[in-house]
Every structure is written in structure tokens, then in C-alpha cells.
Amino acid sequence: MRGEAFAHAAYLAYAQEAERTGELDIAELFRSTAATELDEHFTEEAELIDFVRSNTANLRVSIAGETEEHTTTYPGFAEQARRDGCLPAAALWEELAADEGVHAERFRIALFAITNPGSGVRVPVGVRVPPVPIEATEPVCTGQTQENLLTTLRGEAFAYASYLAYAAHARDTGRLRLARLWENTASQELGEHFAETANLYGLVGSNERNLRTSIAGEQHEATTMYPAFSRQAASVDEGEAAGLFAEIAHDEARHASAFLNALVDLVLGGGAETDEAATAADRQPAPDRPGARA
Ligand SMILES: [Fe+2]
Ligand SMILES: [Fe+2]
Ligand SMILES: [Fe+2]
Ligand SMILES: [Fe+2]
Numbered sequence: 001m002r003g004e005a006f007a008h009a010a011y012l013a014y015a016q017e018a019e020r021t022g023e024l025d026i027a028e029l030f031r032s033t034a035a036t037e038l039d040e041h042f043t044e045e046a047e048l049i050d051f052v053r054s055n056t057a058n059l060r061v062s063i064a065g066e067t068e069e070h071t072t073t074y075p076g077f078a079e080q081a082r083r084d085g086c087l088p089a090a091a092l093w094e095e096l097a098a099d100e101g102v103h104a105e106r107f108r109i110a111l112f113a114i115t116n117p118g119s120g121v122r123v124p125v126g127v128r129v130p131p132v133p134i135e136a137t138e139p140v141c142t143g144q145t146q147e148n149l150l151t152t153l154r155g156e157a158f159a160y161a162s163y164l165a166y167a168a169h170a171r172d173t174g175r176l177r178l179a180r181l182w183e184n185t186a187s188q189e190l191g192e193h194f195a196e197t198a199n200l201y202g203l204v205g206s207n208e209r210n211l212r213t214s215i216a217g218e219q220h221e222a223t224t225m226y227p228a229f230s231r232q233a234a235s236v237d238e239g240e241a242a243g244l245f246a247e248i249a250h251d252e253a254r255h256a257s258a259f260l261n262a263l264v265d266l267v268l269g270g271g272a273e274t275d276e277a278a279t280a281a282d283r284q285p286a287p288d289r290p291g292a293r294a
Contacts, residue, residue, distance in 0.1 A: 001051070004042040005161035006154050007217065008034045009194050013134040013203055014210040018133075022129040023207050026262050029085055030210075033255050041248050042161050055175055058166040065159065066104035070097050073155075077148045084140035089149060096152070096193055103185050110181055123177040126184035131191030132199070139202035140289075149201040153194060160190040211263040217258035222249050244292065258270055 011034035018027035023291055046052060053061075067256040074097035085260035125287045167182035197203075202208060226249035233241035 001042055001045045001161070002154055002158045003221070004037045004045065005157040008042065008161065009153070009157035009190060010192075010203060011037065011214070013195070013198055014207075014214065016134050017136050017204050017210060018095065018207050021207060023266070026207055026211070029156040029258060029262050030214075033214075033258070037257070038161055038164075043165065044244055044248075045221045046165055048244060051162075052169045053180055055166075055170055055173060056111060056114060058169065059107050059114070062163070062166070063104050063107045063111065066100045069155070070101040070104055070231060072102065074152075077145070077152065081141065084141060084143050084145040086145045086270065089145050092196055093152075095196075099188065099193065103188075106181060106185070110178055114178070123175070123181060125177050125180040126188075128184050129188050129192050131187070132195040133190050134195045134198045134204055136204045136206060137199050137202050140200045143167065146201065146236070149197055152197045153201060153203065156189045156194040156197060160186045163189065165247060205223065208266055210237055211259050211266065215256050215259045215263065218252045218259060222252035226252060232240065232271060 011030040014029045015030035015034065018024070018030060052058065074093040078090045078097065080094035081087070081093060103126075106126055109121065110123045113119065113123045141149065142148065163182045167179045167186065170176075170179035170182060205213075208272035226245045230242045230245035233245060234240075
């Protein structure tokens, strides 16, 4: 599930870079693949393990996670970043630690409001923060701090995906304010925390690099990771899980193949100055989108 949440968030970030450079077909491919990772793979795996429970159980798990980040994980990462001399990362984790404390507090109030319906306390809905653009960047830090940035990216992507799943359950059970709280919190985890971390980590590179990274990841999932999960599940008579992992392995193979085809088009179109490419460029000048292709 964590890998699926991370793939979803990374592909949305890669789509931003493809859009910025006018590669709209690549942007669309990243967006549609991102949707499959979340709406199908993450969601189906979540259903398999009954990941989403009651609203109060979901709140308790989230309070524990946010509190851990607020008091331990992110202050520790900030301290390590200061030791590593990477002050922008230290400042980032101080900001995240404070935000997670606010998230934990809102969830605590929500839990109190739901379990004490006569108290007059309402479920808070949180606030929607404007998304931070993710740009193609080089890594700012090295060593353990760089590793901790990757851990943060994975944790924020997972929090985002989990909160959206909790939001759907809250909506289904008529808890509309709680659904908004989950959705607003999720939007901060992805749009601000994941994005700011991605810019420091250097998650996004050129379209070509992003496609190559994605192909490698999809191939690993398709031919190694999910086949191993499927065999493991079959060996303990978990037929449903074995079938799901096998199905996902085939999806990832299709993703790898689609990314590979997009990479071939990109390399063919962007490399040699062929007559055909020159004609196409003459036919459709796009000064604001230098990489745009017909
Ligand atoms: Fe996937
Ligand atoms: Fe949070
Ligand atoms: Fe966060
Ligand atoms: Fe995939």
C-alpha cells in the first residue's frame, strides 16, 4: 500500500513537470497511471486487509501517527539535518512537526465530538492550504538526511492516501464534516508536505529521467515484488490476495510498457533534428511551450 501511495504521488509530481514543459501526452499518461495506483491498487489492497475501520478507530490510528510525527519522527529528522549541515531540511521538518501537531489536535477534537454527541463540540473541518508547485530540482542534502527526506515522502504520500480512504468512509456513514476534515488534512499532506519535501529531495527531474525512474519501478513491481507477494499468499492459501497481487503485477507491466513507449517517443522527437520534426514545429509554433509536440 505504501508503494502504491508513493507511486501515485510521484506520478502526479512528474505530470506537473510534463505539463510545465508542454509534454501534454506524457502529463496525461502520468495522471491516468497515478489514478490507477490510488483508485485501484491502493484501494483494493486496503479492502483486502480491512484497512478502513470505524470513524473512531480511523481517528485513533491517525492521532497516534500524527503525534508520533509531531513529537518524535520529525524533530529527530530536524536534529539529524542540523548535524548533516542541511539547514533547509531542518527548517522543513520543524514546520512539518508543528503542522502534524495541529492535525493531531483537530483529530482529537473530532474524536471527542463524535464520542460525546451531547457536548456541543463540533467536528472541526480544518483548512485547505494552497498547493506548493513541485519543480525539477537537484537534491539539496546528502547522507542520512537525504534518506530521511525519502522516508518523509513515503509517509506523507501514505497519510494522504489513507485520509482519502477514511474520508470516503466518513461520507458513506453521513459524517460530512469529518469527511471534510480528512480531505483538507489529506490535501496538506500531499499539496504542501509532500511537495516541499519533493523539492528538497530532488524527486522530479527531466521528463526523460522521470520516465526512466518510473519504468524501473514498474518493472520491479511487475516482475519481482508482486509475483513474490502472490506466491507467498498462495503458499498460505490466501487465494484472494494471490489473485489480486497477480492482477496488479500485470497492471504494472502495462504501466512499464506505456512509460517505455512514451520514452521512445520523447527520445525520438526531442533528439534528432529530422525534417519531419522541423516541419511539425513550423506548422504549430508554441513559444510558451518549447517542448510541445503535435
Ligand atoms: Fe500499482
Ligand atoms: Fe499530518
Ligand atoms: Fe504531513
Ligand atoms: Fe504502476
